[in-house]
Amino acid sequence: MNYPERLENVAVLGAAGKMGSGIVLLTALEMADLSLDPANRDKEFTLHAVDVSPTALKGLVSYLREQALKAAEKKAVALRKAYAHREDLVLNSDIIRQYVQDVMDIVHPTTHLSDTFGSTIVFEAASENPALKVKLFSEIRAHGHPDVWIFTNTSSIPISELDRKAELSGRIIGFHFYNPPAVQKLVELASGGTTRQELKDFSAAFAKRIRKVVVPSSDTAGFIGNGHFMRDLLHAIAEAGRLTAEGHSFVEAVYMINKVSQEYLVRPMGIFQLIDYVGLDVCQCILKVMDDRIPGELLHSALIDELLAKGVRGGQFPDGSQRDGFLQYVKGRPSGVLDPESLAYTPVDSLAATCDVKLGATPASMISWKAALASANSDQSIAAFYADVRKTGTLAADIATRYGKRSCEIGRKLVADGVAANDEDVNRLLLTGFFHAYGPINSYF
Template identity: 30%
Template sequence: MAEIKSVAVIGAGQMGSGIAQLAVTHGLDVWLLDTDSHALSRATASISSSVQRLVSKSQISKEVGADAMRRLRCTSNLEDLHSADIIIEAILESEDIKKKLFSDLDRIAKSSAILASNTSSISITRLASATQRPSQVIGMHFMNPPPLMKLVEIIRGADTSEETYTMTKSLADRFGKITVYSQDYAGFIVNRILMPMINEAFHTLYTGVATKEDIDMGMKLGTNHPMGPLELADFIGLDICLSIMNVLHKGLGDPKYVPCPLLVQYVDSGRLGRKRGIGVYNYSRSPKSSPRL
C-alpha cells in the first residue's frame, strides 16, 4: 500500500486552510487551491500565524514550523493538483458543485490518487458516481476548526475500497485525530444527531418557549455543552445548518427533519451567523447582543 506524501486541499476557507495546516505541520507537501486569490492570501497568513503560535508555545519546533511553511504552495489552477496522492475538497456544501469538481478531478488527478470530500452530509456514493474511480472516493469529514478538533468522520461510499479506507484512516491517524466510521447515510453520525438538535432549538425560539439566551444557557449548563445550540449554529453558519437539514429531509424522508421556518427566514434575510456579523446573535456589537427578534 502506497504512503501518502502529498496532499491537495481545495477551498481556502476556515476548513480548507485548517486541513492544509494539519498536513504541512505533519510533514506533507500541500497544494492549497482556491479560485479567489484573496482567500489564498488570507489562508496563508492564517496558517503562518497559527504555525508561529505553535512554535511560541513549544508545541512544535522552529525547524518544523519553518519546514511547514516551505511545504505549502497555493494555486488557482486545478492542473497543479495532478501529482497529489490525495485530494481533499472543502468547498461549498452543494452536491451539484461537488460532483462537477469530482468529475474534473477525475480527469486531472493521477490514476492512484484518492479523492476525498469534507462534506458534512452529502452522499459519498453520489459524489463517486461523477468519477471513473468510485473505489478511490471517500468522505473525510473534519470538525471545525480542523487543527483543534480531535474527530474525523470517515465515510465509505458503496464502492470505496478497503485500501482507500485504510490509507485515509492512516492519514487521519498521522494528523493525531480520532476517527469514527459512518455508513453513507444522510448526515452521517455527527450531523444526523446535531442538526435536529439545532433545528429544535430554533423551534423552541420560534414558538416562544424561551429567549435565545435562556435556550443556550440551559443547554450549556444542563447538558455540559461548551456552547448552546443557537450560538453553535451561528458559529457553523445558518446557511450550512439549513443545507444539512434539507439533505436530511430529502435523504431520509421523515418530516421531523423539515427545517424550522425561523431558520429559513434568517437565511433568506442574510443572517448567516458569525461570518456575516449577524445571525441569531448580533456580532457587530458584542457576541451576546442581538437585534429584536
C-alpha cells in the first residue's frame, strides 16, 4: 500500500474535540490535495470523523468549512493549477468554493465506531485515559482492517504499553500534534519498541506533507512536551505555596507568578493561563499517567485535584471560548484570579495595583514575546534583558530567575534521562510546540 492508498480511508476518533478537529482538518486537506493529483483520480478518499457527540460533530463541520476556506484562499495559486482541467472553474472564487466542497465531501461525520472498520489509518484523539484508548484500539484490532495503523495523539501514555495491551503488534505510533493542530508547527513523534518501520516512514512523510516540524521523543510517559510542561506547572504551583508562606495572599501569588512567567520569561501566556487553556482535568490525567509510570518523583498536584473536585476545570467551551480556571476570562483575557477557598475571583486590576509594586520596577530593556519572535537577533535582546533583570534584585527578578533555572533544569534532565536525544530537540519542541521565544536549555539564568 503506497502513501495515497494508505490515506484513502482514514478515521479520526475524538474528531470533534480540540485536537481531533485540527487533525481532521489537516488530514482532510492532505487527502483533498492527493485527490487532485491526476495519478489519484481513480481513488475515492474518505475520512470518518468519529465522535460521541452529534452536537459537537455539527460544530466540527462548521469549523472545517471555515478553515478549509481559509486554507483554499491561502493556496489559491496552487489550486488554480490543480483545477486547470475544470473549464467550468474560472474565477478564484469558483476554485476556492470547489476546493472547500471537495474537502467537505471527504469528511464523513459519524457517531459509530463501526464506520471506521474499513480504515487503514486511525488517528486517535480521545481523552487522555489509558483504559479508554486500549478499549478503542482493541475493538479496532478485532473488527477493523487487518492492516490498520493507529496514530495516537497521546501526550503522555507510552506507546509500547498501548501496543502491548491492545495487542497491535507494532501497528501503532505516537503522533502527537500540539494545540491547536492547525496552527502549531510541531509533531512529537514517539515510537514504541515494536512500532513497525513502515509506520515510522509514513509518519515522516505525512508530517512533511502537512508541513510539521518533527521532534522525536523516547517512549517515556509524558514524552518531552509534557515532561517539561507538567514539571513546569508543578514548579509554578510550588512557587505559589512559597510566596503564600512568605505572607502574600494566594491570589496575589498566582497573579505574580502568572505575570512573571509570561512577561519576564517572554512566553505567549502565563503558566496559570496555560494550565487553564489546556484544562485542569487534562493536566490531572497527564500527571496521573506520568506519576504512575515514573518512579522516584512526585508528579501530582493536590491543588489541581481540589479545584477539580470543586468544579473548576478550565479548558474551552464548545464555541472555543476560554472557560474560567485559575483565572477568570473576559473575551479571552484574564480578568480575575481564583481564591480556592471562596471560589471567588479577585479582579486583575485591583491585584495589579498592589502586586505590580511588590514585583518591582521592570527593566527598560524588557522585550515582549511578540517583539522577540519578530526580531532577527532576539538572543541578544533577551540576554541583555536578563542581565538587567539580575541587577534589579526585585521580587519579580527572583521569581523569574528561579523559574528560568528550574525550566532549564527540567530540560537538561529530559536529555539526561534519554527522553530527548539532545538539548536542541528539547529547545525545538518548546519553540515550536509552546511558541516560546527561546529554548529552556540556555545560559540566561
